[in-house]
Amino acid sequence: MEHIFAVSMNLPFAREEVFSFFAEAGNLETITPPELHFHIVSPRPIVIAEGTYIEYRLRLFGISFSWLTKIVRWDPPQEFVDMQVRGPYKQWIHTHRFVQVNGSTQIFDMVHYQLPLFPWGELAYPLVHLQLRRIFAYRQKTIWKILDNGGAQTRKNAGDFSAWKQLQG
Secondary structure (H helix, E strand, O other): OEEEEEEEEEEOOOHHHHHHHHHOOOHHHHOOOHHHOOEEOOOOOOOOOOOOEEEEEEEEOOEEEEEEEEEEEEEOOOEEEEEEEEOOOOEEEEEEEEEEEOOEEEEEEEEEEEOOOOOHHHHHHHHHHHHHHHHHHHHHHHHHHHHHOOOOEEEOOOOOOHHHHHHHO
């Protein structure tokens, strides 16, 4: 069964500046909660482009594993999409969209994911959804601190697709 997780946040910076932060693969380690013990395994520097593979190690729910993603779309400074090649999910496709609005940047994250071991894996959905909300809240807070040392205007209501749908035209 496919699930969709969506969040957005607004940053008072130019889209190119915000996108360049995300274009540096090492920043992913910084914006991931420390208890996940997230580390990039791929040799650095990593030049991100369509077709780039990035391997990570992390611990989720106490289990350590490897996660390999591929950048399947790279369209600076508007959008990029990473897809799990190997990891904890049956499917993980994460779209990052950056929209310039009146001098600020709206970041939209949408993840289409499937849990493993259907139908039994679905029993973990409430816990996984809660964990995703927590991880993305941490990311938003950390991104804001790094870029401006302050508090961001965030939309933490996962599942609110109204702004995303407007972007889809």
